[in-house]
Amino acid sequence: xxxxxxxxxxxxxxxxxxxxxxxxxxxxxxxxxxxxxxxxxxxxxxxxxxxxxxxxxxxxxxxxxxxxxxxxxxxxxxxxxxxxxxxxxxxxxxxxxxxxxxxxxxxxxxxxxxxxxxxxxxxxxxxxxxxxxxxxxxxxxxxxxxxxxxxxxxxxxxxxxxxxxxxxxxxxxxxxxxxxxxxxxxxxxxxxxxxxxxxxxxxxxxxxxxxxxxxxxxxxxxxxxxxxxxxxxxxxxxxxxxxxxx
Amino acid sequence: xxxxxxxxxxxxxxxxxxxxxxxxxxxxxxxxxxxxxxxxxxxxxxxxxxxxxxxxxxxxxxxxxxxx
Numbered sequence: 001x002x003x004x005x006x007x008x009x010x011x012x013x014x015x016x017x018x019x020x021x022x023x024x025x026x027x028x029x030x031x032x033x034x035x036x037x038x039x040x041x042x043x044x045x046x047x048x049x050x051x052x053x054x055x056x057x058x059x060x061x062x063x064x065x066x067x068x069x070x071x072x073x074x075x076x077x078x079x080x081x082x083x084x085x086x087x088x089x090x091x092x093x094x095x096x097x098x099x100x101x102x103x104x105x106x107x108x109x110x111x112x113x114x115x116x117x118x119x120x121x122x123x124x125x126x127x128x129x130x131x132x133x134x135x136x137x138x139x140x141x142x143x144x145x146x147x148x149x150x151x152x153x154x155x156x157x158x159x160x161x162x163x164x165x166x167x168x169x170x171x172x173x174x175x176x177x178x179x180x181x182x183x184x185x186x187x188x189x190x191x192x193x194x195x196x197x198x199x200x201x202x203x204x205x206x207x208x209x210x211x212x213x214x215x216x217x218x219x220x221x222x223x224x225x226x227x228x229x230x231x232x233x234x235x236x237x238x239x240x241x242x243x244x245x246x
Numbered sequence: 247x248x249x250x251x252x253x254x255x256x257x258x259x260x261x262x263x264x265x266x267x268x269x270x271x272x273x274x275x276x277x278x279x280x281x282x283x284x285x286x287x288x289x290x291x292x293x294x295x296x297x298x299x300x301x302x303x304x305x306x307x308x309x310x311x312x313x314x
Contacts, residue, residue, distance in 0.1 A: 040253075051257035055266045062270065101277045109266040116262050214274070222281050228288035235295045 010227050013087060017220040024220070028213035035206030043199050053200070055113040060188075061208040062106040065215060066134060067169055069099030073141070074166045077159035087223070089155040090230070092162065093145055094222035098215055100138035107131060118182050126175035127183035130168060137165040151233070 039057035046053035073092045080088030110128070111121045122128065145151075145158035176185045188194045194201055256263045 045257060050259060052259045052262060054256070054263055058267055058270045097277065101273050105270045105273050108269045112262045112266045112269075116259055218278060218281060221285055225281065225285035225288050228285070228292050232288060232292050232295070235292065235299075239295070 010086060010090075014224060014227070017224065021217060021220045024213050025217040028210050028217055030210075031206050031213060032210035035203045035210050038203035038206065043203050049117055052113060052116050055109055056200070057203055057207050059106060059109040059113055060204060061211045062102045062109065063131070064208055065102040065211050066099060066106050066131065067172060068212070069095050069102060069215060070134060070137070070162075070166070070169055073099060074162050074169075077162045081156065081159050081163075089145075089159065090223055090226045091219070092141075092159065093155065094219055094226050095215075096138055096141050096145075098218055098222070100135060100142065102211070102215075103131065103135040103138060107135065114182070123182055125181040125183065126179035127172065127181045130172045130175050133168055134165075134172060137162070137168060140165075151230075 035057060039054055043054075043057075045051045073095045076088045076092035076095070079085050080092065107128075110131075114123075115121050141158045141162050144161055145154045148154035148157065173186075175181060176183050187196045188201065188204065196204070254260060254264075
């Protein structure tokens with residue numbers, strides 16, 4: 001943990017993040033641009049789904065990010081609860097709204113894909129319902145962390161919710177195998193080779209890498225902002241104390 | 247411009263494909279804007295308080311001296 005603790009120092013974190021942020025955000029823009037170009041121009045229409053398959057290049061990476069960001073959040077919350085890292089809850093709180101946004105994008109794009117392909121905007125099946133639960137877990141975490149007068153108690157309560165809710169992540173992943181659902185099973189992250197053609201796999205992976213870099217960039221910005229917000233709270237508190245003393 | 251209209255029509259599925267991308271762009275763009283704006287507001291607020299601090303401390307010191 002020694003080496004990890006070095007990055008837990010907020011001042012050092014901000015120094016490193018100032019160097020990483022420009023590279024990360026430009027790389028995100030480049031990979032997303034390349035992914036979109038290939039997704040729209042070089043990748044073929046699906047032999048069954050026609051052009052609607054292009055929704056995949058935004059829907060699937062969003063779904064991956066919805067799960068990945070939740071995992072990041074859960075690990076941060078566990079680290080915050082167990083080792084009391086100064087940055088852990090800050091990272092979780094900065095990540096939660098990003099995860100919520102990816103989840104709502106996943107739900108809406110999925111709905112827009114479901115209408116022409118399944119004939120319905122929504123079904124209450126295992127995959128769709130568990131992703132909707134994920135969205136509510138994000139909202140619950142955000143609401144709970146702001147619901148206490150004492151922010152330290154709020155972040156602790158919210159962290160416990162995030163950890164209990166982690167059970168939903170494997171449920172989402174395996175929902176398409178455990179239950180009957182309209183949603184198709186995994187075609188990239190699965191045992192053996194991906195069952196999707198390279199001409200579609202490459203733009204899909206580019207979009208996924210781009211979304212991950214976008215997430216990291218935005219996370220750095222939001223962590224910095226959250227650190228400043230906490231500093232502001234501490235400054236105002238000491239101001240009040242001083243006013244009280246006089 | 248038949249190539250462009252062909253492309254935009256997305257094989258008749260334009261009504262589903264373009265809104266899907268539109269939603270993603272709008273949501274992510276809004277999140278970026280809100281995050282950057284909050285960062286800026288926090289930066290300004292912290293700077294303002296920190297700028298008033300040394301002055302206030304000095305003023306306190308002066309009043310302390312006056313009291314003495």
